[in-house]
Amino acid sequence: MEKSLDILKLMTDYNAPDLRRINHALKVYGIAQYIAGGENLNDYETLIIKTAALLHDIGIHEAEKRFNSPAGIYQEQLGPEVALPILEKAGFNNEDIEKINYIIAHHHTYNIKDNKLLRIIIEADLIVNIDEGEFGPNADYSRIKNENFVTETGKSLFDRLILNK
């Protein structure tokens, strides 16, 4: 079985019964694959994207438990240790785990522009977060796009889904 399908199952089992978080991960997984497809990633990079998308918020329950907050900074801090046994169980090697955990640990660190895989996860997460109402009704979507979107596919998807709807 493709490793990202194992991750899909493990992520769902880990998050159950929190359907809202499972759905959030699935939405980011879908949008991230769309962006990855437009950016001509190879199969390996696409696997990293799919896996990181499914697990990007995996630290949120620990953050709520330990810090009483789902804030991005705590998720980034705690996500990699929660993801590690899941990634090992799905058969990822140390090099893969390092790449995936780097994305998990930086997916709210919007100023790192040179890691394309990280940017794709950030872009997909922003689109889904906007749709989920995270930024409120008065958010400046043009500014969110200009400050955070790097890939051409992500920018054009943002225009179609958010700016021009």
Ligand SMILES: [Fe+2]
């Ligand atoms: Fe997220």
